[in-house]
Amino acid sequence: MIQSVQRAFGLLEVLDEFGKDGVALGDLTARTGLKAPTAHNLLQTLVALGYATHRPDTRRYAIGGKAWALGRKQFLAGKLAEIARPVLRDLQAMFAETVLLTVYRDGLRHTVASVESQHHLRVGGQAGIDDHLYGTATGRVLLSLLGSGTLAAFIRDRGLPENDWPEAVSEAELRRHLSEIRDAGFTLYERQGGHIQAAAAPVLIAEPDTYVALGMYYPTVRPPEGGTANLKRLLTEAAAAIAAEFERRG
Helix, strand or coil: CCHHHHHHHHHHHHHHHHHHHHHEEEHHHHHCCCCCHHHHHHHHHHHHCCCCCEEEEEEEEEEEHHHHHHHHHHHHHHHHHHHHHHHHHHHHHHCCEEEEEEECCCEEEEEEEEEEECCCCCCCCEEECCCCCCHHHHHHHHHHHHCCCHHHHHHHHCCHHHCCCCCCCHHHHHHHHHHHHHHHCCCEECCCCCCEEEEEEEEECCCCCCCEEEEEEEECCCCCCCCHEEEEEEEEHHHHHHHHHHHHCC
């Protein structure tokens, strides 16, 4: 175990206990058993990184926004998964296809809940993390929800879609396609080769920097009953139900 990392996490745990009011250096050293210079140096690093804050007027340290956000994002993902599971099961019962809930975080697509089709011929959608944003229906919906600056940073990091989205040949074209998805509140996607289709809709929740999409995957040879219009209606209604329950729970 790396001692400095262990000590830093020990400080963060104490800061978290004291909350927004913060705690003085002397109390921190008493709680952690660290010498004052050691605790001070570690705290300065945590402050510089945004995981702790320091108020010169009170000389107290408190938990920082980055540390709070780490736990908050994980909590939100778990909360969304819990709320979504019965809705996913209902959708799966209606269509007998794979349905999933995804969240955007740090340039990646997190599948936080899924219910798979029971057909022998099916499209899988297990929970996990991947970078399939351009080449999936849920990924495209997630990108359509990003603010302009966040999307620009994503494009700088990942580049343009190329084969994952041949129609988006420039950043301007990519933004246009994403704007259309955002305005429609729904998208259909056919994977290259034409064997798999997918649909997705945004789950719009009032949580800063939290982007969520609900999707369904199915083989092209087995189109959803009732056609695209029925699929869009039921998928968007399910997404709205998840969002409403999320807001109700607070």
